[in-house]
Amino acid sequence: MNDIPLADILAFSVIAACIMMSMIRGVIAEAGSLFAWVISFLLAKTFAVPFSEVAFKSIQPHALGVAISFVVIFFLARFLQQFLRTILTNAASSMGLGSVNRVLGGVFGAAKGVLLVTLAVMVCAHTDLPETEDWQSSYSIPYFQSLSEVIMPYLPGQKDKTEDKAEL
Template structure:
């Protein structure tokens, strides 16, 4: 059976991701991913603290926390982009760019496959399984197997984690910044 349009779309997603990473290189791609993860962690940990300084500008506590987290996230992305540029230049001048680009292409292809696995897994939750394009696809069933395997793996890990008695921390870093402060009577 020939490829359907959805199969060609899957191939295009993986190929485009690989080509983008081929042009950027592994070091830039890996540092970019790391920067996004660090930016999320920094926003999570310090956004609430920054929100205290925004009290004179933003009255609503939740909007203050959102603004604080957003500022921390964007600032971390900017710093990460500068570091990424400097390290990218270092890789370029050391002559490792060929190897870096090849590894980047492999990284990009893996990222494209991951994107397709997530998309197929999410789409499978809806009524698309009855659609003709879904049923006639050559690649969707293969990616659906990986999506199901991943889901079962994640559910297994999370059930072991919960059964071990470890729980999600009840206190989020910025919880106290969302609650109204108690005023002492004078």
């Protein structure tokens, strides 16, 4: 029996853990959490300065007031969205959709796990890890490397590099 490389065991473990956690929480909570982080950040970024001018006008320096208002808006938005997510999850369960919510949560978790492993492979590619025997004998790492090549153009700063090459 061949030994499974450590890189494959770790990749499988991360994906399995994400699936299990997402099945426990359900797709409403998982997708809601992702949505909540993005919306909270955008709300805080948009309204931090106007809110600081009203609520923290006397705080000096002004940047400290803006930072405090950013944190307040961010956590207030997260709290409200957590409350809404709880209501939606309970509504889905009371309508008999709890198992559907959990199965779809597992699918969402699988996608999240694959994305996490792909990002980890992208980061590890800039270290000495790809030169190790476990990495080179891995069955799954080449697939995650292919995925990282697909994702790479969408990362911040990557578009500028491709435009620079076109100008040469």
